[in-house]
Amino acid sequence: xxxxxxxxxxxxxxxxxxxxxxxxxxxxxxxxxxxxxxxxxxxxxxxxxxxxxxxxxxxxxxxxxxxxxxxxxxxxxxxxxxxxxxxxxxxxxxxxxxxxxxxxxxxxxxxxxxxxxxxxxxxxxxxxxxxxxxxx
Amino acid sequence: xxxxxxxxxxxxxxxxxxxxxxxxxxxxxxxxxxxxxxxxxxxxxxxxxxxxxxxxxxxxxxxxxxxxxxxxxxxxxxxxxxxxxxxxxxxxxxxxxxxxxxxxxxxxxxxxxxxxxxxxxxxxxxxxxxxxxxxx
DNA sequence: GTTGTTGCAAATCGTTTGCAATGAT
DNA sequence: ATCATTGCAAACGATTTGCAACAAC
Numbered sequence: 001x002x003x004x005x006x007x008x009x010x011x012x013x014x015x016x017x018x019x020x021x022x023x024x025x026x027x028x029x030x031x032x033x034x035x036x037x038x039x040x041x042x043x044x045x046x047x048x049x050x051x052x053x054x055x056x057x058x059x060x061x062x063x064x065x066x067x068x069x070x071x072x073x074x075x076x077x078x079x080x081x082x083x084x085x086x087x088x089x090x091x092x093x094x095x096x097x098x099x100x101x102x103x104x105x106x107x108x109x110x111x112x113x114x115x116x117x118x119x120x121x122x123x124x125x126x127x128x129x130x131x132x133x134x135x136x
Numbered sequence: 137x138x139x140x141x142x143x144x145x146x147x148x149x150x151x152x153x154x155x156x157x158x159x160x161x162x163x164x165x166x167x168x169x170x171x172x173x174x175x176x177x178x179x180x181x182x183x184x185x186x187x188x189x190x191x192x193x194x195x196x197x198x199x200x201x202x203x204x205x206x207x208x209x210x211x212x213x214x215x216x217x218x219x220x221x222x223x224x225x226x227x228x229x230x231x232x233x234x235x236x237x238x239x240x241x242x243x244x245x246x247x248x249x250x251x252x253x254x255x256x257x258x259x260x261x262x263x264x265x266x267x268x269x270x271x272x
Numbered sequence: 273g274t275t276g277t278t279g280c281a282a283a284t285c286g287t288t289t290g291c292a293a294t295g296a297t
Numbered sequence: 298a299t300c301a302t303t304g305c306a307a308a309c310g311a312t313t314t315g316c317a318a319c320a321a322c
Contacts, residue, residue: 130251
């Protein structure tokens with residue numbers, strides 16, 4: 001009597017205008033966005049959009065694996081689309097700007113003690129960006 | 137007319153009981169602590185201690201370089217003593233426990249684009265700890 | 273028609289701050 | 298005596314949630 005295709009018990013997710021606007025905002029940015037930035041950006045297309053809805057959608061998009069969170073010290077969580085080529089982030093200590101960094105140092109998975117299973121990692125570099133280091 | 141020894145304009149920092157209790161709490165833990173955990177731990181010696189004082193001291197200890205913050209996704213900022221041997225953190229996706237990991241992958245400083253000056257980094261590994269991976 | 277989703281406002285959580293009292297120097 | 302520090306409570310910013318109206322399916 002089930003209409004389920006698979007066997008997982010996921011809730012059906014509806015395709016709303018607001019979800020689309022939120023995804024579009026993220027897709028249009030070349031950097032991780034704050035919830036408030038997503039709201040502002042998506043409100044250009046959907047003025048009625050509320051902040052709570054942004055948070056609720058970010059949460060479900062995160063759970064669905066469509067987006068991922070980017071943590072930066074002392075700042076609120078930012079979000080970016082998932083499935084981008086593997087990269088990390090660099091934050092300038094002077095101008096606070098965040099830049100994507102492609103690639104990954106080798107040997108990360110072998111850092112953990114024996115018996116540990118590493119399935120992911122987060123890496124952020126700090127320092128001065130090209131612009132700021134030439135000024136300083 | 138100045139009584140300063142050097143030329144920096146740092147505020148004199150007084151040696152209070154509460155500061156000592158906070159440092160003792162951090163020194164006694166083998167893992168990064170949450171401000172509320174620090175409060176609870178330090179209150180055993182100093183019941184009058186308030187949470188605001190914990191925060192204020194963490195801030196100045198941080199500025200003084202005596203402690204450092206540990207960021208973990210979805211959780212509040214934790215603190216640990218600085219000047220420990222260089223290490224990173226591993227968080228188990230199953231039991232959420234945080235473990236110190238000694239060492240560092242090579243080549244981190246060379247990841248940034250030319251012109252960038254890297255002076256620090258944060259790395260956290262995720263996966264299953266030894267206990268959880270043997271159960272799963 | 274059913275049920276997930278929305279918008280708003282109130283609630284919650286972590287952290288900061290104003291202020292008068294206190295304690296370290 | 299001076300001045301940083303304290304405790305408390307109020308203020309604050311970010312995120313979550315209750316609820317009635319609403320829109321996807």
